[in-house]
Amino acid sequence: MSLQIERPGQDRLSTVRSWLSEEFAVQTARLKDLTEINADTGDPAQAHDRAAMLAATRQSLDQITSALRRIAEGTYGSCDRCSTPIPAERLEVLPHARFCVPCQQKHHG
Structure with a gap:
């Protein structure tokens, strides 16, 4: 999913924060739905797919x-390793x- 950022500076951060907050709500709802599914069909493939979706949602x-x-700390947009923008x-x-x-x-070889 791509985010369109056209505003400079603080407005840009507000746009990013808003988008991330909305995405957080979407992913939280997805996680809730996935954890409430209790249908064990006995199919190992379905169990594997569900576990993969849970892991991906938690990572997101x-x-x-x-x-x-x-963003709150003021370090958003700087590399965690070398601190360049x-x-x-x-x-x-x-x-x-x-x-x-x-x-x-x-980092990933």
């Missing part, structure tokens, strides 16, 4: 929470990005 919530925390184009595609591209490549 962690990423969103981390991005919101960085993360390009706006990268943040539009990955609003939760913690690393610039070179550091991301080093």
